[in-house]
Amino acid sequence: MSRELTEAVSDLREADALRITDELLESGADPLTIVAACKEAMDVIGQRFADGQAFIPELIMAGEIMQAISGKVKPHLASQPAEERLGIVVLCTVQGDIHNIGKDIVASMLGIAGFDVVDLGVDVAIPTVVQKVRELHPQILGLSGLLTIALDSMKATVAAVAEAGARDQVKIMVGGAPVNEDVCAYVGADGWGKDAVAAVQLAKSWVGGA
Amino acid sequence: MFTDDWNDLTPDQRLAARLDAWQNAPIEFAAPEVKQAYFDRVQLWRDAIALKKPAHVPITPWIGLFPMRYAGFTGHDGYYDYDKLAQAWDKYHADFQPDAIAMTLAMVPGKLFDILDFKMYDWPGHGTGEDTSYQYNEREWMKDDEYDLLISDPSNYWQRYYVPRMFGALEPWGMLSPFTDLCEIPFTAPFFVPFALPPVKQMLQKMMDAGDAAMEWLQAFLAIDGKLMATLGIPSQAGSSTKAPYDILGDTMRGTRGLMLDKFRRPEKVKAAMERLVPLAISWALRSADVNRHPIVFIPIHKGADGFMSDEDYRTLYWPTFKAVLLGLIEEGLVPLVFAEGGYNERLEVIADPDIPTGRMIWMFDDTDMARAKKIVGARQCIGGNVPGSLLAMGEPAQVDAYVKDLLGKVAGDGGFMLGTGVVLDEAKPENFRAFIDAGRKYGAGA
DSSP states (O other): OHHHHHHHHHTTOHHHHHHHHHHHHHTTOOHHHHHHHHHHHHHHHHHHHHTTSOOHHHHHHHHHHHHHHHHHHHHHHTTSOOOOOOEEEEEEEBTTOOOOHHHHHHHHHHHHHTEEEEEOOSSBOHHHHHHHHHHHOOSEEEEEOSSTHHHHHHHHHHHHHHHTTOGGGSEEEEESTTOOHHHHHHHTOSEEESSHHHHHHHHHHHHTOO | OOSTTGGGSOHHHHHHHHHHHHHTOOOOOSSHHHHHHHHHHHHHHHHHHTTOOOSBOOBOOOBSSHHHHHTTOOHHHHHHOHHHHHHHHHHHHHHHOOSSBOOGGGSOOHHHHHHHTBOSEEEETBEEOTTSOOEEOOSOSSOTTOHHHHHHOHHHHIIIIIHHHHBGGGGGGGGSOOGGGOOSGGGHHHHHGGGGSHHHHHHHHHHHHHHHHHHHHHHHHHHHHHHHHHHHOOOBSOSEEOOOHHHHHHHHTSHHHHHHHHHHHOHHHHHHHHHHHHHHHHHHHHHHHHHHTOOEEEEEEOTTSTTTSOHHHIIIIIHHHHHHHHHHHHHTTOEEEEEEOSOOGGGHHHHTOTTSOTTSOEEEESSSOHHHHHHHTTTTSEEEEEEOHHHHHHSOHHHHHHHHHHHHHHHTTTSOEEEEESSOBSOOOHHHHHHHHHHHHHHHBTO
């Protein structure tokens, strides 16, 4: 039945996916198998995205379905041993920019992939980012932006993390429409991604998850 | 209208009449040579649109806050201080002499949005920093269960549901009845009862105050553009705007995420709503174009870019109603200028649609392979754009020069091309912008 669930989620059949989840939970199935089926579905969709067979709406719809499934599964997970997590990612849209769509997709996909994502929101002041890096000791800091003004904010944020003495403790990734190899070098990040799937691959490669 | 027999004219005749009206606009030019410069610049546009080789490649960048920063002012100044706006616009156009006026329309009046308590965007002093551009607040301004309301009566939906969410000061509009209630005498008085309510009266006062702010802005805007036309001979870039129906829904109604989910959950409603919006989108552009006597219709498009949907969805969901809007505008003799932000590499075959008559519109691209765009779309329509904002913001003049040289070498040789930026430009190093203009003149002369 978990195979059926993987297929329903990866085919974006929302009603079927939720019905199967209910049936699995009612039949006393291990909730972790449901979580695993969802991760597998996300891998399928991620691969389709990488192959040009799925697009942003498919990623968002899959995230939506998985969030609903997660809501159903969570009460049953309380007595379970914690599933293995890959690490902490602190994520934000940088100061001066309030665009959230790309960041939200990345947050959703990193969460499904097994990261603990701390989303600081949009237009995040540089001291806030530095404070969160110091407080949470994330493995990864993700900086997002759509406007060209965001590029200088990214650069300033990376510099502030360095000034706080935390630069070598965290890998920094940047993303957003204007971001490319040159931007990555300009802002002093460790890596960049063209889309959310690339962000997940990069994050996993940094923590040894892939 | 432009002629007494307008309704009998063919689309070609209407186009010619509108272009003639633009090129021979009744402007009191400062000198005969300025008049000639204006005429010649419009001729560059005409030639490029007609896929002919213009005297030189028209240089028509998309400009946002760049002139404000170039003149030492901030974004806040641009939205609130018309004297500084005028100084910045004067300096930018005098120094760079582009072939179109920067879009003064995008320098919106901050005071108006203060009065109306505009919620849909943030702007300097209202959610964003002093020196940023305005930015959209992404959320579901239209709820997922409101499609039927929109489809059955768009104006009523706008007035009583959408607009009250958009502007805090217009919330009381939801207390009014639909205007379609007004017909026979016994039904009239009840319609007016809500106008006696204090919140409605306050709302109407704020609307009148907003009208004053809009008029003040319009006068400043007309003076700025008028001076640039009369003294420098530079024409304005567009006379009207509209949007693709999918973008109307996706940009500021259902939101990007909301509309993407609707595609799975209620696809028929999405299609019906888009079809309902087609005549509204045409009418929106047409009314402005007629008043401003300017044929170019600015159409920024967003939510059909590469990655935002599959090719099949673009063909079946995005393109049919957008195409209907384009054809409606072309039928009226207007020239759609589509600004395709983001990547449009996957859409080129679709937008080179043979149903759209050749030489009747302009496609401005951003992050798109311009050699392919030239081959596929450029065979039918004028193309342009593409110089990256990140290059102008972060690069060096030599890189800008090399980029423009390569671009013009690839796509401008036989005409039908306009040099522009891939983004509406807020940030650029002045020396890079200078390099962009100089390279355009150097490599676009006789190109």
